[in-house]
Amino acid sequence: MEKHLLLKELQSRHEFPEEEFPRLLELFEVRSIQKNEIIFHTGDIVKYCYFILKGCMQQYYISPEGIEKIIYFAQEGTWTGEMDSMINETPSIVSTQAVEDSEVLIMNKANWENAIRNIPDFALYQIKKRGHTIARMKQQLAQTTTTTPDQKYRQLLNETPDLLQRLPLYKIASYIGVTPETLSRIRKRNTRL
Amino acid sequence: MEKHLLLKELQSRHEFPEEEFPRLLELFEVRSIQKNEIIFHTGDIVKYCYFILKGCMQQYYISPEGIEKIIYFAQEGTWTGEMDSMINETPSIVSTQAVEDSEVLIMNKANWENAIRNIPDFALYQIKKRGHTIARMKQQLAQTTTTTPDQKYRQLLNETPDLLQRLPLYKIASYIGVTPETLSRIRKRNTRL
DNA sequence: ATCATTTCTTGATTTGAATCAAGGTTTTCG
DNA sequence: CGAAAACCTTGATTCAAATCAAGAAATGAT
Numbered sequence: 480m481e482k483h484l485l486l487k488e489l490q491s492r493h494e495f496p497e498e499e500f501p502r503l504l505e506l507f508e509v510r511s512i513q514k515n516e517i518i519f520h521t522g523d524i525v526k527y528c529y530f531i532l533k534g535c536m537q538q539y540y541i542s543p544e545g546i547e548k549i550i551y552f553a554q555e556g557t558w559t560g561e562m563d564s565m566i567n568e569t570p571s572i573v574s575t576q577a578v579e580d581s582e583v584l585i586m587n588k589a590n591w592e593n594a595i596r597n598i599p600d601f602a603l604y605q606i607k608k609r610g611h612t613i614a615r616m617k618q619q620l621a622q623t624t625t626t627t628p629d630q631k632y633r634q635l636l637n638e639t640p641d642l643l644q645r646l647p648l649y650k651i652a653s654y655i656g657v658t659p660e661t662l663s664r665i666r667k668r669n670t671r672l
Numbered sequence: 673m674e675k676h677l678l679l680k681e682l683q684s685r686h687e688f689p690e691e692e693f694p695r696l697l698e699l700f701e702v703r704s705i706q707k708n709e710i711i712f713h714t715g716d717i718v719k720y721c722y723f724i725l726k727g728c729m730q731q732y733y734i735s736p737e738g739i740e741k742i743i744y745f746a747q748e749g750t751w752t753g754e755m756d757s758m759i760n761e762t763p764s765i766v767s768t769q770a771v772e773d774s775e776v777l778i779m780n781k782a783n784w785e786n787a788i789r790n791i792p793d794f795a796l797y798q799i800k801k802r803g804h805t806i807a808r809m810k811q812q813l814a815q816t817t818t819t820t821p822d823q824k825y826r827q828l829l830n831e832t833p834d835l836l837q838r839l840p841l842y843k844i845a846s847y848i849g850v851t852p853e854t855l856s857r858i859r860k861r862n863t864r865l
Numbered sequence: 866a867t868c869a870t871t872t873c874t875t876g877a878t879t880t881g882a883a884t885c886a887a888g889g890t891t892t893t894c895g
Numbered sequence: 896c897g898a899a900a901a902c903c904t905t906g907a908t909t910c911a912a913a914t915c916a917a918g919a920a921a922t923g924a925t
Contacts, residue, residue, distance in 0.1 A: 540814035548818045550810050563807035566800060572811050595799065602795055606788065607759060609802035614756035616809040617743050618765050621733035623816040624849040625741045628912080647872065656817040661912055663874050821882080840902065854882055856904050 484556045485530055485584065492611065493604040503598055506590035512581045519561070522570045527585040528560040534581020535645060538573050539653070549653040552578070552642055558608075565591070578646060623656065631655045632665050677749045678723050678777065685804065686797040696791055699783035705770045712754070715763045720778040721753040727774020728838060731766050732846070742846040745771070745835055751801075758784070771839060816849065824848045825858050 485504070489495035512518060512534065519525045521541065529536070536559045539549040550573060553559035564571040565588050586594070595602045622631065632655060635643060643651060652662040678697070682688035705711060705727070712718045714734065722729070729752045732742040743766060746752035757764040758781050779787070788795045815824065825848060828836060836844060845855040 538810070540810070540818065542814075542818035544818070546818040548814045548816075550813050561807065562803040563800075566803055572807060573814070595796070602799065603788070606795065606798050606802070607756075609799070609806060610755040610759055612806055613802060613809065614754065614765060616806065616813065617731070617733070620743050620809065620813055620816070621735075621741045621766070623741075623813070625733065625735035625737070625739040649872070658913060659873070660875085660914085664912090667874080842902070851883060852903070853884085853905085857882090860904080 484532055488530070488556055488558075489601075489604050492607045493600065495600050495604055499598055499600060503594055503601055506594055507584040507586045510583055510585050512577045512583060514577055514580050517574055517576045519564075519571055520574045521572060523564070524568050525561045525564040525571050527587050528558060528562060528565060528591060529575075530558050530584040530586075531555050532582045532584060534577060534579045534583075536575055536581065537578050537650065538575045540573050547653060548656070549650055552646065552650075552654065554642070578650065628655055628657045628661060629665055629669070632662065633669065677725060681723070681749055681751075682794075682797050685800045686793065688793050688797055692791055692793060696787055696794055699787055700777040700779045703776055703778050705774045705776060707770055707773050710767055710769045712757075712764055713767045714765060716757070717761050718754045718757040718764050720780050721751060721755060721758060721784060722768075723751050723777040723779075724748050725775045725777060727770060727772045727776075729768055729774065730771050730843065731768045733766050740846060741849070742843055745839065745843075745847065747835070771843065821848055821850045821854060822858055822862070825855065826862065 483500070483504070485507075486495070486497065486500050489500070489503075490497075507530070509532075518529065518536070531553055533555050535555075536553045537549050538551050538553070538559060539547055541547050559575055561571040561573060561575075563569065595605065622634075626634070632651075635651065635655070648662055648666075649659040652659045655662065657665075676693070676697070678700075679688070679690065679693050682693070682696075683690075700723070702725070711722065711729070724746055726748050728748075729746045730742050731744050731746070731752060732740055734740050752768055754764040754766060754768075756762065788798065815827075819827070825844075828844065828848070841855055841859075842852040845852045848855065850858075
């Protein structure tokens with residue numbers, strides 16, 4: 480039998496004991512999400528955290544001037560949501576939207592608190608996971624100014640070629656931080672080589 | 673008696689019980705750091721986490737091409753370090769350097785694990801704190817492309833005017849993501865108004 | 866299959882910031 | 896105090912990406 484995607488993720492960052500897993504899984508519900516559905520908006524107090532079983536989500540921000548910037552894409556086997564908003568009941572600064580028909584596990588605040596309190600290994604997993612997320616975001620931030628759009632595109636091509644296949648290029652452009660026209664030209668230059 | 677800076681920070685994000693504090697504090701050592709001292713480099717496995725009692729640190733990244741990007745500044749009453757590196761014993765992607773003579777509390781990995789295991793409120797504090805850090809970094813990432821250097825400068829001026837006073841402008845420029853020349857021109861434009 | 870919508874490409878032009886270069890300030894330190 | 900170093904400003908030029916504009920290609924819906 481195939482190991483559950485969530486258990487795999489929990490064990491990828493921490494020695495999460497398999498026998499605790501059913502107790503944890505009970506605290507989730509399954510939900511289907513249609514392509515383009517926005518699961519929460521900027522300003523909302525986020526009610527759930529989301530673990531993606533199938534599909535893909537984007538998290539993005541829209542500036543007062545109406546400029547949209549995609550901050551990251553979450554694929555199956557990863558989390559999305561805004562924990563700070565859920566836990567402290569503060570407005571989320573980002574929105575999250577399905578870019579494909581998706582299936583997710585959702586857990587509400589009460590169940591999350593329950594899990595953190597009663598399943599110490601879940602708390603440890605969360606601490607480690609977040610540490611790793613922060614490190615990755617530092618790198619992402621560092622690269623905004625130290626690498627060229629060309630380099631960012633090639634990096635995506637190497638590290639997450641799957642993303643390039645499942646997403647329209649204008650979303651990739653927003654993520655990289657250029658206009659679709661510029662990304663188109665980058666691609667032209669790069670394929671000629 | 674003045675409340676300890678660290679206790680203040682712990683209680684700012686979580687109801688940390690004061691009576692647990694002495695037990696936690698025991699796990700730290702005090703260390704003085706000279707201006708310009710680099711407490712860890714990119715590639716190091718970071719040995720401690722740092723809570724700043726006095727002074728200011730910068731965390732930065734240097735690209736293969738030698739371009740330096742400051743990711744954030746940490747002032748007294750805040751943490752710095754690279755938890756992912758310390759906990760998982762992986763190379764840090766950033767370096768951290770004192771920009772003033774500073775005084776810090778340091779805690780090593782063993783003591784950190786001890787604290788997480790034995791002081792549940794410290795674990796909870798960490799989870800919440802990290803959630804908040806991630807939210808802030810999302811915002812910072814979002815703003816890299818959605819706001820102009822002008823706006824970023826004015827935002828600093830509003831939100832952390834103290835930073836502008838204690839740091840040289842070329843560091844602010846690196847943080848904002850422009851050259852010192854450009855920042856100089858931005859400032860000229862803005863003071864004339 | 867066909868039409869409509871969405872997405873992508875290409876070209877011409879503009880623009881904001883980088884770069885290059887040099888002089889002026891301020892701070893540091895012997 | 897005075898010299899050296901560090902930091903900041905200003906100007907001229909270059910350059911990469913944004914913008915503007917239009918058309919091509921792909922996708923989806925009926």
